[in-house]
Amino acid sequence: MTGFKVTFNQNVKLGMDIYRKGDSTTVDEGVCDELVELDVIEEGFELVMKEPKRVEEMTVPELKEYATENDIDLGEAKKRDDILAVIQSFEEENAPEE
Structure with a gap:
């Protein structure tokens, strides 16, 4: 499963999680696209492989x-x-x- 490691450029509430400016997380492609449109993540996010959850x-x-x-x-x-x-x-x- 692939995802994108993103770093936030401002405080963001994503679902039930709250991220502060500078925090990073891994998100799916659709979420990444939305975050890019909202301009809340820094440029240069990286593609990563995520292990599927059990x-x-x-x-x-x-x-x-x-x-x-x-x-x-x-x-x-x-x-x-x-x-x-x-x-x-x-x-x-x-x-x-x-």
Whole structure:
């Protein structure tokens, strides 16, 4: 997975995170494009490879997005542990056989 390491040229709230002038983070291409349009990042951001997050490390919104992207029906699961259990069960059932 690729991303862009950016450095902010002013204080910015990005989602739930707050970054101060001079702070750096890695963002996806779409977010990077938006930040360029808003002129809130310094020039010269770099392309970096990001390791994909393990599902055990994901937040509820990330788990829901992961489920949507992988056509996983979460049913009535709402809590993180329930969502994670559904995803893990799906992955075990659909793992390639060795």
